[in-house]
Amino acid sequence: MIAKLTGIIDEIGTDNIVLGVQGVGYLVFASSRTISAIGGVGDGATIYTEMQVSETDMRLMGFASASERDWFRLLVSVQGVGGKVALAILSALEPGEISRAVTTGDKAMITRANGVGPKLGLRIVNELKDKVGGVAADPTGAGGVIHQASSNSADAVSALQNLGFKPAEASAAVAAADAEAGDGVTLDALVRLALKKAAK
Incomplete structure (x- = not known):
C-alpha cells in the first residue's frame, strides 16, 4: 500500500496530477483544493495517498495533508459516497469546514459540493456525527481523527x-498546534x- 509519495510534479490536469518519483510517473487523482495547494509543474511535492480498488478500476487518490486523507477515508465509508464524490466534497470544503458541518448537522454546507444532494448530505452528516464529533485530524496521519478542535482553530488557519x-x-500546522496546546488556548x-x- 502506498501511503505517501515525494517527487516532482510532471503534469497537472483538472482532477489529477502526474508525480514523477525516481523515474516512475504516478497518476494521482486529487481535489481541486489539493491541486492548487501543492504547487506547479516542476515543483517538488509530497502527497499523502489512498488506493481505491474496484472491480473495474484501480486509482491512487492524493491529498495535500494527512487530515484531508483522513476525511476522505471517513467520507467514502458512508453508503453512496464514492471516491469521486468524496473528492468533490474536499474540493468544496476544507477539512475544518466538513468537521463543523458534521458537528452542527449542517447538511446544506455539505451539499455545496457537486453531486451531493440533500438526501446524501443528510446521510453524510448523520453517519459521520457518531464517528467524529468536532474533530481535527492528526497532522502526522498516524492516528487518524483524534481530538476536539479548539474554537480558535479556523481563525488561526486564516491567520496563517x-x-x-x-x-x-496552514491547516496541518494549526492541527498540530491545537493537539499540543489543548483546550482553552487563546x-x-x-x-x-x-x-x-x-517552521519545522
Missing part, C-alpha cells in the same frame, strides 16, 4: 494563510505555536 502559507500547510497563543510547527 494571510501570512502567506498555503491552505494545506487565538494568539495558537497562532504562535502553529508558526513554530510550520
